[in-house]
Amino acid sequence: MTSIGTGYDLSNSVFSPDGRNFQVEYASKAVEADGTAIGIKCKDGVVLAVEKIVSSKLLVPGANKKIQTIDKHIGVAYSGLTPDGRHFVSQGRSEAYSWRGTYKVPISVTSMTDRLAGYVQAYTLYNSVRPFGISAIVGGVDQSGPHLFTIEPSGAYWGYLGAATGKGRQAAKSELEKLDLPNISAKDAVKAAAKIIYAAHDDSKDKDFELEISWVSISETKGVHEFVPKELLEEAERLAKEEDEDEEMEED
Amino acid sequence: MNGIQVDMKALKTGEVNLGTSIMAVTFDGGVILGADSRTTTGAFIANRVTDKLTQVHDTIWCCRSGSAADTQAVADIVQYHLQMYTVLNAEAPSTRVAAAVFQELCYANKDMLTAGIICAGYDNQYGGEVYSIPLGGSMHKQDYAIAGSGSTYIYGFCNTQYKPNMTKEDTIKFIKSALTEAIKWDGSSGGVIRMVVLTKDGVERLIFYPDDYQKD
Numbered sequence: 431m432t433s434i435g436t437g438y439d440l441s442n443s444v445f446s447p448d449g450r451n452f453q454v455e456y457a458s459k460a461v462e463a464d465g466t467a468i469g470i471k472c473k474d475g476v477v478l479a480v481e482k483i484v485s486s487k488l489l490v491p492g493a494n495k496k497i498q499t500i501d502k503h504i505g506v507a508y509s510g511l512t513p514d515g516r517h518f519v520s521q522g523r524s525e526a527y528s529w530r531g532t533y534k535v536p537i538s539v540t541s542m543t544d545r546l547a548g549y550v551q552a553y554t555l556y557n558s559v560r561p562f563g564i565s566a567i568v569g570g571v572d573q574s575g576p577h578l579f580t581i582e583p584s585g586a587y588w589g590y591l592g593a594a595t596g597k598g599r600q601a602a603k604s605e606l607e608k609l610d611l612p613n614i615s616a617k618d619a620v621k622a623a624a625k626i627i628y629a630a631h632d633d634s635k636d637k638d639f640e641l642e643i644s645w646v647s648i649s650e651t652k653g654v655h656e657f658v659p660k661e662l663l664e665e666a667e668r669l670a671k672e673e674d675e676d677e678e679m680e681e682d
Numbered sequence: 683m684n685g686i687q688v689d690m691k692a693l694k695t696g697e698v699n700l701g702t703s704i705m706a707v708t709f710d711g712g713v714i715l716g717a718d719s720r721t722t723t724g725a726f727i728a729n730r731v732t733d734k735l736t737q738v739h740d741t742i743w744c745c746r747s748g749s750a751a752d753t754q755a756v757a758d759i760v761q762y763h764l765q766m767y768t769v770l771n772a773e774a775p776s777t778r779v780a781a782a783v784f785q786e787l788c789y790a791n792k793d794m795l796t797a798g799i800i801c802a803g804y805d806n807q808y809g810g811e812v813y814s815i816p817l818g819g820s821m822h823k824q825d826y827a828i829a830g831s832g833s834t835y836i837y838g839f840c841n842t843q844y845k846p847n848m849t850k851e852d853t854i855k856f857i858k859s860a861l862t863e864a865i866k867w868d869g870s871s872g873g874v875i876r877m878v879v880l881t882k883d884g885v886e887r888l889i890f891y892p893d894d895y896q897k898d
Contacts, residue, residue: 534782
């Protein structure tokens with residue numbers, strides 16, 4: 431047996447001799463196989479966007495949403511195993527509800543992220559469970575302004591100005607770095623998000639995808655997390671497609 | 683019962699009572715809490731220099747009325763919750779959150795408690811705030827609040843004399859004269875007048891003796 435060793439990857443809560451938890455690393459592979467999800471922190475809010483891979487022509491267009499609301503003011507987008515994400519969101523909703531019951535005010539985005547990350551971390555500790563196969567982007571607006579976080583399968587969480595997970599994360603991250611964050615307006619961030627999802631999409635691997643964009647902004651949505659209006663989504667998508675085609679022309 | 687007064691009949695025989703005059707008033711730079719200092723067991727004055735103004739966080743305090751034992755216990759539990767809140771969330775609780783914890787305890791245990799509480803505090807985001815939590819365990823955000831048996835005598839006075847955004851000096855004068863009247867007319871209130879001033883500069887404690895406030 432080598433020092434990185436075989437047999438150390440079959441169970442949670444078992445370290446390899448060089449201190450790694452392989453189950454957590456495999457969970458990250460599930461994340462990398464799924465469509466891109468991004469989050470942008472803007473002047474007075476947060477924009478979330480996902481590239482939802484359409485695996486069958488029979489799926490109802492526009493249904494099966496991937497971005498979800500945890501509390502009125504907090505949204506989540508994730509890459510990875512959808513059922514894991516659904517459970518993660520449901521846990522977040524329980525936390526939000528319980529907080530409101532105790533304190534009679536909405537939970538802060540930071541506290542919500544801390545609790546969710548603690549929950550995800552617990553799934554790396556026990557023999558009887560496996561880690562969450564998702565990287566989640568949690569965004570929202572609270573009393574102290576806009577916040578954007580990612581939560582990894584290990585339970586680690588980081589605050590970001592621009593975040594990306596999933597297949598196209600590398601391309602998305604380099605595009606995000608070009609933006610003036612967090613000084614961009616919410617509307618501009620929506621347009622930027624559409625462009626980034628299109629730029630990160632790999633046509634040769636997956637033909638069909640749906641673009642989902644949501645936002646929470648003080649000026650645009652009064653601090654409520656919701657999907658962007660149809661007209662804005664269509665405009666953002668049109669601009670993104672134009673740019674995408676221009677670039678393909680240049681490449682040719 | 684009108685929900686403002688402390689129901690004397692609810693107390694067990696021999697139970698220590700805060701037959702009280704308490705109030706809290708928001709002003710320009712924060713909030714000021716005020717209280718008399720009399721504690722009674724029936725007709726006997728068990729303590730003539732009681733401190734009914736209790737700290738539950740750095741700049742969140744409460745005025746207690748009703749059963750001394752009940753309100754001390756509730757304030758202790760709230761203080762614990764707020765300390766845990768601060769550690770777990772790495773930020774101080776707002777006055778509203780503190781009042782919500784009071785309210786939850788007072789409502790869930792309403793059958794066992796005789797507690798009329800005014801929760802008041804200062805924070806940089808919301809400034810001075812006052813929440814009244816009367817007997818049934820409801821919560822009311824107010825510009826100022828009065829409570830306890832002595833408060834019934836000063837509803838009219840406070841209603842005419844209170845002005846929004848007073849200076850600190852005027853607010854102290856307002857509370858002092860209001861509590862002086864409450865003490866004068868209410869047999870269960872008396873002793874010294876205590877105040878706590880909560881502003882961006884922190885906590886300031888004041889005390890006024892009968893010789894002083896009675897002559898005004």
